[in-house]
Amino acid sequence: MSAQSHAKPAAVGGSLFNATTLICGVLIAVMAAIVLVRLVFGLGATTNLNDGYSWGIWVVVDVFIGSALACGGFSVALLVYIFNKGEYHPLVRPALLGSLFGYTLAGAAITFDLGRWWNFWHIFWPGYFNVNSVMFEVAACITLYIIVMWIEFSPVFLEKLGLHDARKKLEKILYIFIALGVVLPMMHQASLGTMLVVMGGQVNALWQTPMQPLLYLLSAITLGYGVVLFESCVAASAYRRQIEVQMLNPLARVMLGIMAVYLLVRFADLAVRGVLGQAFQLNGIALTFWIENACYIAPFLLIGTVAARRNPARLFLAGVAVMLGGILLRLNGFLIAFDTGPGWTYFPSVPELLVTIGVFAAEILGYIIITRRFPVLPREEAYAQPAHG
């Protein structure tokens, strides 16, 4: 087998006990303690939530942003299986793993934000669920997608366990789950944008538009690629592996293409609705609008040329910019440019921040454990691996 071929995925190996996993473990323990306090004493005891800002970072960051950042699996699957770009295949498993953790933890995180969590099953129960509710669409769709992703990812576990027959059988029908794994995120990532619509004039006109579903969908896809750029660079540096520049380069070009469409829709919508002028007022809202969009424009300057896309540092920075842009789009709509009237303010409490940090720590820890023990990342030939297996 040559080094240029699609390297088979292999476990990275190495110890699971190091400074990173230890810190993650502590952060997760802190999160668990706070969640316990929340369950016993209520949301008021642990959060700064109020009736002006009833959704804080546990919803907006853990779920809305967390799930969007977890779109790597969906974006790469779209490229590989739908656009038939097989050359990106080595990216599928790592990206899917990131998505698996992002979504599973987003799903877990929402349950302790729910004020009456023991009724959660109502969302799936005929007689209770409300098909007019955008929240219903999002909740049902995300739950289905989490199940679909675990099935999509299960060949990795079957491979590790040596259950080759089961794996072969599953892989024969895997295309159904791959298709579902493309359609479901398209649905709920778009709906996350629709969620703003019912809030009406409380959301600033720069973000209140019936085009939000399309914008959120395009943004989620670009976020997926941005996260892949980010993850690939971080994983390469953490595991001292080669950066897959030859794959990331054209991937970044695809990302830029979709971002161009996004920016076109974004500004055309503002112009058509006649609210573009609000972006040129001297206030904090206009400022955060421009920071958000600068993050979407920056990658064109950073990695606009083929030569620039060969530079790992620029790829990394572009990935970070896209992530920040997507994060701000969501933060702006749901929190920063959301105004329920005078007298209400919100800034997350320390316990709220610690829980959100704990959720991301759980994602990192899970990623480390799985990539070290299961065949996810492409096998490295040139670099010596720590003694394992």
Next chain:
Amino acid sequence: MARKISERVGDDKDRRQFLKGCLGAAGTAVAASVVSTPAAARDTYQRPPDALGLLYDATLCIGCKACVAACKQANDNPPEFSTLDHLWDTPLDTSGHTFNIIKMYRHGTMSTKDAEENGYAFMKTSCMHCADPSCVSACPVTAMTKDPTTGIVAYNPEACVGCRYCVVACPFGIPKYQYDSPTGQIGKCELCRHRYKDGHYSACAEVCPTGATLYGRSSDLLAEAKRRLALPAGSVTTYPRGSINGGPDQSYEGYVGHYQQHVYGETEYGGTQVLKLSAVPFAKVGMPNLPPKSSAATSETIQHTLYGGLLMPFAVLGAMTYVAKRNVHHDDDDGRHAEEPIEKRVEKPAEQRPEQPKKE
């Protein structure tokens, strides 16, 4: 071992064009359904003919807050304190435990009642019972419902998951959550629907000494509001108290105020069942400026255009399944591109790729 994608072969141009077509079509469908006026367009709902509601006339309100106390009692809510001595119920806003409150507008010297300049005025804050409520549209589990006859927007804690989308969605900031409890519920005015069976009606209207809060059918209340707006300011007229059907012995004569010529709630978001009159512009007493089209109608139009009957999701899923089935291949051979660096392959147009045997 790895799952693999079939590499393109030289003669599959047709298939690629089909794929492009598929994706183009899916993309266009999504874009078009968002942009165009779709078949699933849902009109803004209007008040049911026998809708029940309140008429609050700020010019009649004397700020006694008897309605606030009566509401507390009728709904079995605990007092809330905003003063150090904790002597009596002093809520500053509606909350999970306070469903009705009288707020005060203050300007300058506050010398004249119902004057915008150097004056003061009162405004009732409680559920407006929208004709097309955002909270009902938002609720994922039908815990918020609108009665088809009375139009009362009711809450069922047994169904509620506590997601608080209703809190976020309401343009009036009405549904409130009980953050102080591990089993917190949503709290809001339900027009005292639990008291009807005993022959009572909304407690706030029952106790109001001036008829500033009046209970009745919304259509009757709207007619009464318009009658008041048509009268010259300063003239004398008869004001009913309690219920609009209370009869002459519940009524009294009083002066007509300097009304803004606007019945708040007549058209806002398709109309509300609680209507309001004021001498001070509504925007200044905390009533938002809302268009006649409800945001629930816009939201549900998008929702049902995209997902109505699950037509579009299944169409896209069908296309994706077809494409994915063709593009997903499993084989244990990884060495097919041994001669060619990946980068070259990626950046080269597909047509120029070397012929390769297609593998399944």
